[in-house]
Amino acid sequence: MTDLHHGPVRPTAAAKSALRPVALDHVTFEPDSLFAQWQHRNATRTLPHCVDQLEAAGALDNLRLITGEKSGEFRNMWFADSDLHKTLEAAAWHLAGHPDDAGAAAFLDSTAALLAKAQGEDGYLNSYYTVVEPGRRWQDLHRSHELYVAGHLFQAAVAAARAGVASELLAVARRFADLLVERFGAADGPDGLDGHPEVETALVELYRVTGHRPYLDLARRMIDLRGRGLLNDERFGPAYLQDHVPVREADEVAGHAVRQLYLLAGVVDVAVETHDDELLAAVRRLWDDAFGSKTYITGAHGSRHRDEAFGDPYELPADRAYAETCAAIASVQWNWRMLLATGEARYADELERALYNAVAGSTSLDGTRFFYSNPLHLRTGHDGSDEDAPSQRLPWYTCACCPPNLARLVASLHGYTTTTDHDGVQVHLYSAGTIRTEVDGTAVEITTRTDYPWHGRVELTVTASAPLTLSLRVPGWCTSARVSVDGTPVDAEPEDGYLRLRRDWSTGAIVALDLDMPVRVVRPHPRVDAVRGCVALTRGPLVYCVEQNDLPAGVVLEDVRIDPGSAAVTGVPGIPQALTVRGTVEPPATDELYTADAPATDSTPVTFAAIPYFLWGNRTPGPMRVWVPTTG
Amino acid sequence: MTDLHHGPVRPTAAAKSALRPVALDHVTFEPDSLFAQWQHRNATRTLPHCVDQLEAAGALDNLRLITGEKSGEFRNMWFADSDLHKTLEAAAWHLAGHPDDAGAAAFLDSTAALLAKAQGEDGYLNSYYTVVEPGRRWQDLHRSHELYVAGHLFQAAVAAARAGVASELLAVARRFADLLVERFGAADGPDGLDGHPEVETALVELYRVTGHRPYLDLARRMIDLRGRGLLNDERFGPAYLQDHVPVREADEVAGHAVRQLYLLAGVVDVAVETHDDELLAAVRRLWDDAFGSKTYITGAHGSRHRDEAFGDPYELPADRAYAETCAAIASVQWNWRMLLATGEARYADELERALYNAVAGSTSLDGTRFFYSNPLHLRTGHDGSDEDAPSQRLPWYTCACCPPNLARLVASLHGYTTTTDHDGVQVHLYSAGTIRTEVDGTAVEITTRTDYPWHGRVELTVTASAPLTLSLRVPGWCTSARVSVDGTPVDAEPEDGYLRLRRDWSTGAIVALDLDMPVRVVRPHPRVDAVRGCVALTRGPLVYCVEQNDLPAGVVLEDVRIDPGSAAVTGVPGIPQALTVRGTVEPPATDELYTADAPATDSTPVTFAAIPYFLWGNRTPGPMRVWVPTTG
Structure with a gap:
């Protein structure tokens, strides 16, 4: 039973596979x-x-x-x-x-x-x-x-x-x-x-x-x-x-x-x-x-x-x-x-x-x-x-x-979350916790402190019995990442999406990775007709949405317009890293479904929260949208 | 068999019905x-x-x-x-x-x-x-x-x-x-x-x-x-x-x-x-x-x-x-x-x-x-x-x-097409042809010359054996209609969608109805997300569309933007009343499906035809759209 302690997908030794997942029991998540x-x-x-x-x-x-x-x-x-x-x-x-x-x-x-x-x-x-x-x-x-x-x-x-x-x-x-x-x-x-x-x-x-x-x-x-x-x-x-x-x-x-x-x-x-x-x-x-x-x-x-x-x-x-x-x-x-x-x-x-x-x-x-x-x-x-x-x-x-x-x-x-190759360890998904594995007989231990995905700071305490490369994924959404080892900035650029740190880890080192995580205003490809004129708010790996729960009473969600530049992290009770967004409510000027008249819109300023999409539908059931039309 | 010669839907005499359709054989369309x-x-x-x-x-x-x-x-x-x-x-x-x-x-x-x-x-x-x-x-x-x-x-x-x-x-x-x-x-x-x-x-x-x-x-x-x-x-x-x-x-x-x-x-x-x-x-x-x-x-x-x-x-x-x-x-x-x-x-x-x-x-x-x-x-x-x-x-x-x-x-x-009530005749749909019917014993004959829906001119030669009201529908899309009788303009406003002409038709009269039929640029209700930022071109009762057939070779239909004010009737061989429209071709600046970067669009002017929707798909099969995004 050579596969004991492994997780889903374990390529055989003969497989043509660039990376190998570490064993399932080599990764533990911090309870929080x-x-x-x-x-x-x-x-x-x-x-x-x-x-x-x-x-x-x-x-x-x-x-x-x-x-x-x-x-x-x-x-x-x-x-x-x-x-x-x-x-x-x-x-x-x-x-x-x-x-x-x-x-x-x-x-x-x-x-x-x-x-x-x-x-x-x-x-x-x-x-x-x-x-x-x-x-x-x-x-x-x-x-x-x-x-x-x-x-x-x-x-x-x-x-x-x-x-x-x-x-x-x-x-x-x-x-x-x-x-x-x-x-x-x-x-x-x-x-x-x-x-x-x-x-x-x-x-x-x-x-x-x-x-x-x-x-x-x-x-x-x-x-x-x-x-x-x-x-x-x-x-x-x-x-x-x-x-x-x-x-x-x-x-x-x-x-x-x-x-x-x-x-x-x-x-x-x-x-x-x-x-x-x-x-x-x-x-x-x-x-x-x-x-x-x-x-x-x-x-x-x-x-x-x-x-x-x-x-x-x-x-x-x-x-x-x-x-x-x-x-x-x-x-x-x-x-x-x-x-x-x-x-x-x-x-x-x-x-x-x-x-x-x-x-x-x-x-x-x-x-x-x-x-x-x-x-x-x-x-x-x-x-x-x-x-x-x-x-x-x-x-x-x-x-x-x-x-x-x-x-x-x-x-x-x-x-x-984690793989190895002949050269070292690759961390793909970040979570507070511990990785204890080995690379061609070299024991590696990595203890991670982070509250990713809420923040982009990831601190990894790394020890390894022989030199190897620690590869840290810099997500595609991140346009600015910095890394330091024991407090000293490392002048490294991501190679193909990974910051690669090759060194002797035998005495242990603290690697601090900072992934800038501003609110990103994302636009769809212009051929995606369904959400033309809309933006989605994202931050780190998270996509946000607007729920009826966070709108003033009587506002119809479909009448809300968003000022794309206004989103900032502030918070909603019980919902981490919620965004506060400014926009307008623009009720339709006419009930006509189709009209040749220029729409005369009555616009009222409004401030509301956007919450992580994955948390939607956990309060009073009601309308929700990810893509929101923009003001102006 | 009291219903002989009638068409679909004939309310009984006892029915609470504002209008009654004329018999099927009372209406004949001109062959052209x-x-x-x-x-x-x-x-x-x-x-x-x-x-x-x-x-x-x-x-x-x-x-x-x-x-x-x-x-x-x-x-x-x-x-x-x-x-x-x-x-x-x-x-x-x-x-x-x-x-x-x-x-x-x-x-x-x-x-x-x-x-x-x-x-x-x-x-x-x-x-x-x-x-x-x-x-x-x-x-x-x-x-x-x-x-x-x-x-x-x-x-x-x-x-x-x-x-x-x-x-x-x-x-x-x-x-x-x-x-x-x-x-x-x-x-x-x-x-x-x-x-x-x-x-x-x-x-x-x-x-x-x-x-x-x-x-x-x-x-x-x-x-x-x-x-x-x-x-x-x-x-x-x-x-x-x-x-x-x-x-x-x-x-x-x-x-x-x-x-x-x-x-x-x-x-x-x-x-x-x-x-x-x-x-x-x-x-x-x-x-x-x-x-x-x-x-x-x-x-x-x-x-x-x-x-x-x-x-x-x-x-x-x-x-x-x-x-x-x-x-x-x-x-x-x-x-x-x-x-x-x-x-x-x-x-x-x-x-x-x-x-x-x-x-x-x-x-x-x-x-x-x-x-x-x-x-x-x-x-x-x-x-x-x-x-x-x-x-x-x-x-x-x-x-x-x-x-x-x-x-x-x-x-x-x-x-x-045509109904009567106690007061007269109502013409709802216009076509060249003849209406020969009666209203409470009064014989009516109306001969219509028009090439509606291609043009908004409708000439009706009307005779009736007693005074009655001729009601001519002014379609909802028409914002300006004029009517004359025997060449004399009649100062009548549509009542509830109908121009009503009550007079003695016994010697016959020629009624000329002019329904202004400009190109109308129609916008959807703002809650219709699917076609936000798009317009549809219409003229008279006809909705238009853009087909791949009428675009220059190599242009992707979804990359076309329309200048709403540019549409004018010019014609395409074999297709009546086609519109010529100016716009731009704006190929996507990136293949990314979602991006936070502002789209840098390369825009090329283009002129193309829009044809009546009901005629689409009669040439080489290919992409088509009714709602087209606008320039700017």
Whole structure:
């Protein structure tokens, strides 16, 4: 079990990967840090909430129908097993650092036992296709999610194996994976690919844990089979199923956003493990497309509610942003893989953008309510009664993919902060806490003090038993960074997004990094029609928004105009680093929807707060917007 | 058969209706007029095309499965009978004025015979629920469309009856309608209302033709049953089914746009026939909501592809406008009913807006290709392969509701132009042609010369056997209108949107109406974020657009800025009244999607054409936009 103590995504020694993540237990967050608070909330509120909701929704009972522990009807979505598997994965990552959490351990162990008991003789494990439609097994891969569900089982097993818990789960996963290899692994055998990609990355991770090459080969085969018209769904079409173009030829992200992004994460995994530069080049092209014209300023993806899809280039409506939580999580996963593969800072920039905004904003302050869709504008008059676009976070969803997906990401968040290469250590995400790792046998310890993302000061106390390079990420949003070592300014410029300090750390040194963090007034690309004439306020990695709560009574949010230069940090009770902004209220001069008359606007000065987007919707539910029209 | 020779919507003598439409054969369009050209194209191209496509899609064969003339499987949508019924209706309206069209007559007669043969003993007539799911009859009214399909049958029968053709059809319709009354008409009997409203207006029209009161009562009952939670569909929710709120209490248009608008047409019909002022007040409220914040400048409705729905107030994206053709047709139908009920010009204004833009734009120049969704912006880089949002008009659709709906509207278009009241004649839509009608026994003849909508000059030669008032609509877009009689200027101001000329016409008079028709630069309400900073060019009732075809090679449409004051009529070969516009091309200064840097824009002057929106997409397929950002 060479992978023990590692987190998500551990390229093998043979992989063509610029960076390697440090082991999961090499990173600890200081309890007061934002990341630690998120992880604490995740463990104490979100994870138990997910377990309760899965039980209530029937996701566990569906398996008990197979084992005979329950009788009755199958409940919930046909792919609801996957919600359970993601929750198992979350529990496993959590238990890696908190083996004493008896509740989580009991859930993990009992569910692993249930899965083992529910598994078929041949290794098949899927409650819907066992209970409801046994005759359709493998027959409807365009919609069945059978391989998708299997993939989440594999990822849960990988997490358990790396955490050193519930060893039964890996055995269950392997039996199922072996069945997949047997059925779909042969080049001259039947073709197996899922309308919802996910199993690809899971198979590579299972390969990494087990060293069993056929899992990697199957993942690669599944990727190479895409775009050949093997899947068909009249309602949704081939792009929705990610079967519209061979991956190696693609140059546009398209179709269902989560499916596209999960696929690309798997493609990177296969590319680095098989040294397939052509595949990696394809993914780079698709990244350029996604982040060049199809990404929200919050890091969210998916412009269309219909088919949960990417849109045309620059089609980025704020009010109808679909911006599914799972797509933001998938973006974190994809960017992390791109960062490992290439070492390029832009991937860390996009990971951070998605994490602090789209991902963080999807969970309520108390950790038990969630957004599935994450709009950038909730309109005055919005009918928020629909699960599809509610006015506030909901405790659960008919399709409950997002909450447990959040749980597994947050539980393993410390695995996304720090990497090493032959030369040293790279710190990508800053948090107060400790990094204790090693670089080619050289022990390194870094203790960080910071209250990033609220301020840009990061102090790192570094010791290492031999000289090495400490690389500190200078985020793309930061136009001025300074660094000193033991109080002496270092005349270093960021190289490709990192300040690189090579020296002897054997006696220890204090590195002080100052990332200037002024309010930045951000404008959209001129082809983004949806927010023309608007600005977004950002500071550090955080995007801000204006909520009805912070406007004077009677002011309609859509009538507010902002003076872009006026924003300054002042604060709102209970909300850190809120901005105070000046602007005007400009009620429409006419009720006419379209008019040739010049608008005679009555303008009233107004001062109001803007708060971090990720904290919106935690007070009285009401309108909100990220992009605000400017005065004048 | 008192209704003979009348067109769609004929309030009974007892109805509380401000205006009455003149008989269908009282209006004739001059062959060179735009309306006549549309009707000619409709009769010679669209109608035969629909017949061919219906045959190819199986809509006729589905009925032949019942009669035994064919064997095989049911094909197409479960509500495909309705496409056939709409085509029958179109054929009937056409035959009213062209009884010598043997092809149309043969189609109508043979299909009426087929329907009669396929009809059940009890009067039931629905191919899907007869052939495929006989056990589910009346069981799934939230989705079955059984009453919707019945409604279109009734409307076809009404048209046939008024046209004096295929009398068998009315008998078929009545048998089915009697079954509906028997099953759903009793106050203490089962509740019958369809998830897709349409049968309400059809039942009222059938009542108008037959005088059989139970049809009207049933329509009223169906309207009063809405909003009581009788329909349920987990996927779509109650607003989609128009069952979210009682009609009398509603104050917002919501849910599926076509369903909402069809319902409201039926509500007006019931309100005027039953003198129900409360119902009419509800419809007025909903009209104010729809046209105050949820209507495109083209007159289209439906901001969301998902669920084909209305959106929030002011949510009117140009690129993702769903703007279904059927919704625009429904808007014409609804506004016509509102106009008849109230006599208020604003309803005629909105009818005209929808007709000349959203409706007219959905059909290709050759009459055999159609848009289902009518966007106001087709983006550069749009993936137009999807039926849901194609880059060009398609010959037919999986759900083919729109093409035959167009056919029935255009075939009866002369029925939407002219009304009478006790005092005189009202001309609402201008076209070269002749009106020969009577007002309380007074014969009136009006011969019109105009090339409206291309120019605003309308000359009417009027004779009448007794004094009466000629009311000429001054459209809402017209800020300056002049009128003369026999060359002498008349000092009259429009009253509520109409210039009213009361005089003795017995010796004939020439009325010359001049509607100033300059280019109007229209701006959106400031809460319409999607097109902030943009203008639309309009002239008369026509909205204009810019197509890639009219830009210099290499210019990206989204980089074009318009000088609002520069537009002037000059012309493009083959396109009447095209505008020439000056502006700039401003390619983005950076590829960055979001930036805090001030955009340094390289601006190049450019001159290009804008063409009437309804003519777009008839040259090389490519990007198009109605709303264009302005220079400076």
